[in-house]
Amino acid sequence: MTNNLTFKSSLWKTTSGKMGDLSISALWTVIGLPVSLISTLYFLLNRRKNVVLQDKVVFITGASSGLGEALAEAFHQCGCKVVIAGRNAEKLEELRDRLNSRKQDHQHSPAICILDLEDHDLGEKVHQAVAKVWGKVDILINNAGMSYRGAVADTKSEVDKKLMVVNHLGHIEITKAILPYMMKQNSGHIVCVSSVQGKLPIPHRSAYAASKHALQAYFDSLRAEVDHQGIQVCVVSPYYIRTNLSVNALSADGSSYGKLDQTTINGYDPHFVAQKIISCVQQGQEELILAPFHVKLAICLRVLAPWLYFKIMARRARKELGKNNNKKII
Numbered sequence: 288m289t290n291n292l293t294f295k296s297s298l299w300k301t302t303s304g305k306m307g308d309l310s311i312s313a314l315w316t317v318i319g320l321p322v323s324l325i326s327t328l329y330f331l332l333n334r335r336k337n338v339v340l341q342d343k344v345v346f347i348t349g350a351s352s353g354l355g356e357a358l359a360e361a362f363h364q365c366g367c368k369v370v371i372a373g374r375n376a377e378k379l380e381e382l383r384d385r386l387n388s389r390k391q392d393h394q395h396s397p398a399i400c401i402l403d404l405e406d407h408d409l410g411e412k413v414h415q416a417v418a419k420v421w422g423k424v425d426i427l428i429n430n431a432g433m434s435y436r437g438a439v440a441d442t443k444s445e446v447d448k449k450l451m452v453v454n455h456l457g458h459i460e461i462t463k464a465i466l467p468y469m470m471k472q473n474s475g476h477i478v479c480v481s482s483v484q485g486k487l488p489i490p491h492r493s494a495y496a497a498s499k500h501a502l503q504a505y506f507d508s509l510r511a512e513v514d515h516q517g518i519q520v521c522v523v524s525p526y527y528i529r530t531n532l533s534v535n536a537l538s539a540d541g542s543s544y545g546k547l548d549q550t551t552i553n554g555y556d557p558h559f560v561a562q563k564i565i566s567c568v569q570q571g572q573e574e575l576i577l578a579p580f581h582v583k584l585a586i587c588l589r590v591l592a593p594w595l596y597f598k599i600m601a602r603r604a605r606k607e608l609g610k611n612n613n614k615k616i617i
């Protein structure tokens with residue numbers, strides 16, 4: 288009886304030992320091997336460059352305030368030849384003078400380009416400005432933009448169109464004007480400042496979310512087309528940034544929204560976002576989603592369980608309607 292037991296237990300030990308060996312090698316084959324292969328492939332395909340920014344010509348739209356202004360300061364500090372573009376000549380001159388007042392030997396005086404993204408001759412204006420200053424552009428930052436608050440049913444068509452022109456079509460015009468310079472030199476970076484809302488639309492932001500979604504799609508397409516010409520495209524999708532974006536936003540009827548939202552007050556520091564964008568350019572990164580973990584999780588949810596995302600958004604819309612009953616939608 289005792290012998291029998293000893294025999295059984297040693298048999299079990301041998302079998303479980305083999306089982307252990309087997310399961311480790313099976314685990315390695317099923318998980319370890321694919322993970323190592325994917326990691327090696329990722330490393331080989333994504334070997335990051337470290338682009339030197341000194342003397343690069345950087346064209347920044349929406350440089351008169353917020354993130355654009357922070358980007359202009361950051362690129363100027365790196366020794367770039369910065370073209371600050373926007374509508375407001377006074378603000379751009381102030382920025383140029385401020386940057387010049389602390390200019391060091393390796394830094395250049397910025398050039399100003401007055402443009403409105405709604406200009407019908409936008410492409411021509413940009414082309415002329417580029418030809419007049421440094422004759423080339425190494426880095427284009429499509430940053431200018433405008434936000435919106437309103438319910439679809441109340442929103443005037445002109446508001447929808449304006450948002451599409453300012454946040455999407457205008458950038459296409461500018462990019463097309465600058466692309467030939469980059470193609471000629473077989474290098475360049477195009478950065479588009481989109482928004483998390485381009486990936487994750489929320490209620491009462493339809494026109495804004497749609498314009499940013501279109502921007503993402505267009506520039507994802509362009510990225511593939513110009514890759515063989517050494518031109519890199521990066522779409523940046525930030526969460527809230529502490530700027531005047533909500534103050535300058537349009538309401539459904541086309542009037543100014545004029546309020547600084549709490550979400551914006553709690554947002555990222557624009558100088559922090561500007562540094563992140565500089566790193567993207569230096570390392571040739573194709574995409575940056577600058578958002579807290581729960582927002583990144585929601586982006587995954589939109590893809591993996593859209594029905595759940597739709598329910599959460601419908602609930603949010605009902606809540607906002609309740610809060611603003613008989614008032615203008617926030």
Ligand SMILES: NC(=O)c1ccc[n+]([C@@H]2O[C@H](COP(=O)([O-])OP(=O)(O)OC[C@H]3O[C@@H](n4cnc5c(N)ncnc54)[C@H](OP(=O)(O)O)[C@@H]3O)[C@@H](O)[C@H]2O)c1
Pocket residue numbers: 348349350351352353354355373374375378402403404405430431432433434453480481482483524525526527528529530531532533535551554
């Ligand atoms: N703040 C956020 O929470 C947030 C979050 C995600 C993404 N973003 C994006 O970040 C970018 C920068 O916005 P911001 O936050 O810095 O807001 P901002 O301070 O309001 O800056 C917007 C800039 O765009 C320019 N602009 C607006 N309409 C224009 C037009 N028709 N033609 C030329 N320039 C025009 C403005 O110039 P003027 O001085 O002439 O008006 C201003 O320089 C935008 O694309 C925005 O969508 C912002």
